Each structure stands twice: as structure tokens, then as C-alpha cells.
Amino acid sequence: MRLIREKACSLLALTFLFLSSSAVVSAQAPLQPIPPATESRDNQLRDRLLQNIDAHQNLMRDLEELCDDIGARLTGSESLRRAQQWASAKLRAYGADAVWEEDYILGSTWHRGRSQARLLNANRQIMAMAQAGWTSSSSKPIQAEVAILDASNLDELRHQLPQLKGKIVLLLRTPKLSSVAGAVSEAQRNDFSREYNAVLKQADFAAVLYVSARSGNLLDMHGGPKARFKHNVGIIGQQDAQLLQRLIKRGISPRLELQFGGGFDGKPGSPVVREKNLIAEIRGTEFPDEYVVLGVHLDSWDLASGATDNGVGVALVMEVLRSIGAMRAIGTIRASQIPMKRSLRVILFSGEEQGLLGSKAYVEGHQSELGKVQAMLTIDSGAGRIIGIPDMQVDGWYDALNTMTNAHPLLQKLEVVYAVSKGSDHESFFAQGVPAFSLAQEPLDYLSHTWHSEADTLDHVKKDDLVYNAKVLSLISQYLLNSPRLPHRVDRKN
Structure with a gap:
């Protein structure tokens, strides 16, 4: 809640x-x-x-x-x-x-398993990471550069997609539906969701990282059947996210290795x-x-x-x-x-x-x-x-x-x-x-x-x-x- x-x-x-x-x-x-x-x-x-x-x-x-x-x-x-x-x-x-x-x-x-993030360059520290609930994961570790996604609307997201291909994407801001007139109708929400999902189909992210809303380096958790991002999704603390941003700001491309241990129970076709x-x-x-x-x-x-x-x-x-x-x-x-x-x-x-x-x-x-x-x-x-x-x-x-x-x-x-x-x-x-x-x-x-x-x-x-x-x-x-x-x-x- x-x-x-x-x-x-x-x-x-x-x-x-x-x-x-x-x-x-x-x-x-x-x-x-x-x-x-x-x-x-x-x-x-x-x-x-x-x-x-x-x-x-x-x-x-x-x-x-x-x-x-x-x-x-x-x-x-x-x-x-x-x-x-x-x-x-x-x-x-x-x-x-x-x-x-x-x-x-x-x-x-869905069950949780052991998840971890490790910086492969700079100070090479291990970062606490939790896999988002109701997301699937790769069986092997993922190694890729980190890039920032900071998009307030779908046009900005479309513009940034080419630079995010194959990257571990740190989500700082994602598109939200807003209305100048005030209240947003159910039809507007459905249209926005369809368009958003269509844009994401063009994306080819190696993984996605949310930033926790809790203080310090505490993690938080979210996720469910209707989650926007569904594969290789993690949540890291604020301090670790700030480290990644500082490196990028100084022209250093941080590389991470991610391991996700959670996943869905049962096999395809299970009751x-x-x-x-x-x-x-x-x-x-x-x-x-x-x-x-x-x-x-x-x-x-x-x-x-x-x-x-x-x-x-x-x-x-x-x-x-x-x-x-x-x-x-x-x-x-x-x-x-x-x-x-x-x-x-x-x-x-x-x-x-x-x-x-x-x-x-x-x-x-x-x-x-x-x-x-x-x-x-x-x-x-x-x-x-x-x-x-x-x-x-x-x-x-x-x-x-x-x-x-x-x-x-x-x-x-x-x-x-x-x-x-x-x-x-x-x-x-x-x-x-x-x-x-x-x-x-x-x-x-x-x-x-x-x-x-x-x-x-x-x-x-x-x-x-x-x-x-x-x-x-x-x-x-x-x-x-x-x-x-x-x-x-x-x-x-x-």
C-alpha cells in the first residue's frame, strides 16, 4: 500500500x-x-x-x-x-x-531467489538488489553498461530508445499520463497503456533497474501480473543509484553484472x-x-x-x-x-x-x-x-x-x-x-x-x-x- x-x-x-x-x-x-x-x-x-x-x-x-x-x-x-x-x-x-x-x-x-548486482569497473563494489515481484529472469548472469532513462512522456521515450538498446537501464523517470483538463478517463488510460506497451516492444533492454523510494540504501518492493516491465527487473537503493549517476556524469560508463534468482512457479501449461x-x-x-x-x-x-x-x-x-x-x-x-x-x-x-x-x-x-x-x-x-x-x-x-x-x-x-x-x-x-x-x-x-x-x-x-x-x-x-x-x-x- x-x-x-x-x-x-x-x-x-x-x-x-x-x-x-x-x-x-x-x-x-x-x-x-x-x-x-x-x-x-x-x-x-x-x-x-x-x-x-x-x-x-x-x-x-x-x-x-x-x-x-x-x-x-x-x-x-x-x-x-x-x-x-x-x-x-x-x-x-x-x-x-x-x-x-x-x-x-x-x-x-512467484518465488524469490537470490539476486545481486556487482559493479565491474570503477570501485567494483557489490550492490544490494531485489528482483521485482512477478518478473521472469535469465538463467545466466547479465553483463552490460548502465544507461539512464529519464522520460516524462512517450515522445521522449521514443527519442531515447536507440541509446538504450542492450543496456541495463536505470529508471529515473518514466512516462505518465496527464490531462490539462484535469480528470483522466478510463478510455484515456487504456489508450495510453496500449501506446506505451507498443513503444516498449521496440525496446531491447538487457535489464531494468528501479530506484527504491526508501531512505538511505533500503530497498523496497513492487510488482504484479500487470507490471510494465516483466523480464530482468531489479530494484536498487538510492545510494547505489547515485553512485551510478555520478560515474555517468563524469563520463565513466558503469558496467554491472546482474544475477536474478526469482521466477514463476510451475511449468507452462500448469493449472x-x-x-x-x-x-x-x-x-x-x-x-x-x-x-x-x-x-x-x-x-x-x-x-x-x-x-x-x-x-x-x-x-x-x-x-x-x-x-x-x-x-x-x-x-x-x-x-x-x-x-x-x-x-x-x-x-x-x-x-x-x-x-x-x-x-x-x-x-x-x-x-x-x-x-x-x-x-x-x-x-x-x-x-x-x-x-x-x-x-x-x-x-x-x-x-x-x-x-x-x-x-x-x-x-x-x-x-x-x-x-x-x-x-x-x-x-x-x-x-x-x-x-x-x-x-x-x-x-x-x-x-x-x-x-x-x-x-x-x-x-x-x-x-x-x-x-x-x-x-x-x-x-x-x-x-x-x-x-x-x-x-x-x-x-x-x-
Whole structure:
């Protein structure tokens, strides 16, 4: 998941970046507290929910089991399957009325092998390199000169192609689709993609190197079935990329030897692989066929253990189900029960890192239910504290969210912020008109260090922040389970 957030109007807000899309977040007007007379009973019930979380949460233990025991969870891998089985058992133990799996066609699975880059001239150093996911590779080492590709549009790319033939191409800038008029249509995106691919068919690169977006010489990772470059593709750190650029600037042509060890599983003609989403549900009392969906991705990239992307999200939604389920089960004193009119549905998606594959498959398979989804929430911005709820700029949204943030003193700390709904599995729901958003979080070191990198480990997660987020997410979920219907977008194609 890609996310960037910035400050605006002196309020903390965040900007999300996913693949090629981004969203700027700016603050709304300060929220006004509701009169104390309307708070008393509901707040007593919600306070009991928070007390249950303090007393019974298993957040860090669950996260340790997921990240330290199971580890990285690459889509299609055996480790992801183990994580799904682990999560299924946990959700049943935490009080889910039903737990089941739904599968979809993944296509091919992919495995990582040892990859390396070595400079054959100048200082002859060995460089850290990771092969991009879902790319094929040559069986023998590749030796070639390095050349830079820096093209903002397709015309510049066409002009540079002759100089790049047979070279290891360092990608500094690649063509992007832009529109002077503003929004880009689906037809424009498809036309651009076809033209781009047609241009690349003329290319004859020995290999392609992306430059990591992480600080220092940390690597990051990306790739999926729809990747633009598909053969001999690596990612190197910023410091090593700067070394190559300095040599070229001084007239020295750096030569690299690259070794790629990863590749696709199975043989040509092997059966198509299916992947799974894991779903758990607690049924509502009055409107059981209406849903509040908490959806996060269980899959992760595999340079580390996937703690901040998105082990924390998995632990949080499981705790919401546990805490609300536990409070629902209190039957001796009815006043102690948490009301739950709608059903709570927790979904652990797979394939998010390869292009929202799991959430797209879920939305496609549940078209008849989408109108009954009260809201879909995800949390997929690292381990920072929740600081805001996006207003999707749909009629009635701000008023509804303003009421929600005033539902409990803990929620009054949150800001309602403007945001375009991009960046994680909620995007699949939002595209279909469902009220769907990713909660804004403190950025911490997510973008600079942990996201998709070898630094995405559990030591970047603080227990106090995790417990705080569980409380906020549980309060928001409990409110949405019982509140008036949120406005849906009429036009599901925008």
C-alpha cells in the first residue's frame, strides 16, 4: 500500500500514494462537541467496550505470532496459506458466528531467489538488489553498461530508445499520463497503456533497474501480473543509484553484472492457481443483511515480515471483532451489552500488493450486497496513531462523519479531512459507490523506512499506539453498526 501524508491548515493530515495515484488531505473546520445530555448512556456502554479492550486485548501477541512465527506472506505462497489458517482459528476463537473462505483466480505464483548486482569497473563494489515481484529472469548472469532513462512522456521515450538498446537501464523517470483538463478517463488510460506497451516492444533492454523510494540504501518492493516491465527487473537503493549517476556524469560508463534468482512457479501449461480471501462475521440483531465491513490485507511483501504493512491492520480488525463480540455476548445484565443492529464483517484480503486483486474479486462476487454495506473501512498506513476520518465530498458525508466523531470523547480527537479514496482495498469498494475509506494515521517512519522494505519488522510497532488504534476502530465500528444509513454515491462509475 502506498501512502504519503502532509500537514495542512496546521492540522495533521496525510497524503496517500498508491502505484501511480495520490490523494492530498486537508483539514475541515474544527468539530463541535455534542451536548452532554445526549452522551451519557451510550458513552457508558462504549466505555465498557474500551475497558474490555484494556483488559483482554491480545494485539502484540497476535502480531508476534503473525510476523515472528509465520513471517512474510507473499500472495500465493505457503506462508500466506499458513497465515490464513492461523487467522481463521483466531477469528473463531474470538467469537465470529461464521468464518469462511472465498477464492478467485490468481494466475501464477512467484518465488524469490537470490539476486545481486556487482559493479565491474570503477570501485567494483557489490550492490544490494531485489528482483521485482512477478518478473521472469535469465538463467545466466547479465553483463552490460548502465544507461539512464529519464522520460516524462512517450515522445521522449521514443527519442531515447536507440541509446538504450542492450543496456541495463536505470529508471529515473518514466512516462505518465496527464490531462490539462484535469480528470483522466478510463478510455484515456487504456489508450495510453496500449501506446506505451507498443513503444516498449521496440525496446531491447538487457535489464531494468528501479530506484527504491526508501531512505538511505533500503530497498523496497513492487510488482504484479500487470507490471510494465516483466523480464530482468531489479530494484536498487538510492545510494547505489547515485553512485551510478555520478560515474555517468563524469563520463565513466558503469558496467554491472546482474544475477536474478526469482521466477514463476510451475511449468507452462500448469493449472491456474486460485487464491483466497478470508471472511468472518458477527450477525446483527435488527438488520443482519446490512454490513459494516472492516477489510485489510493479510498478504505482504517478502523482504521482511510485513509488520506495518499490514500485520498491524490484521491484528486491529481481529481485536475489533473480539471486543465487540465479547460485549455482545454479555447477557446477564442487558444494559451492559453493546448494541449491534447490523452485521460486522471482517475480511482479510490477499493479493492487495499485486493490485487489489482480492478486494476486486470480492466486490465482483458480492455485487448484490454492495447497496447494503453501511461502510467499508481499512487501516493500511503503518503503525501510527489514527488521527482522522476522510470526508469523501459526497452530499451528507460531512454531517454524518461529524456526528460520528462526536459520539465519544476519544473520537472527538479525530479530524474530518478531505481525501480522495485511493490507496488500498477500500478503493475497490469506493469505485462501486460504497462509503469506503482508509483512516488517516500519523506517518511515523512508514514511508521513509518500513513500507515494502527489509525494515518492515515488529520493532517499528508500539503497543500503546496499537491499543489506542484498536479502541478508536472499535468505537467507529460500533457507531456504524447502529447509526443511520450513510449516504452512498448514486453514480457508481465515478
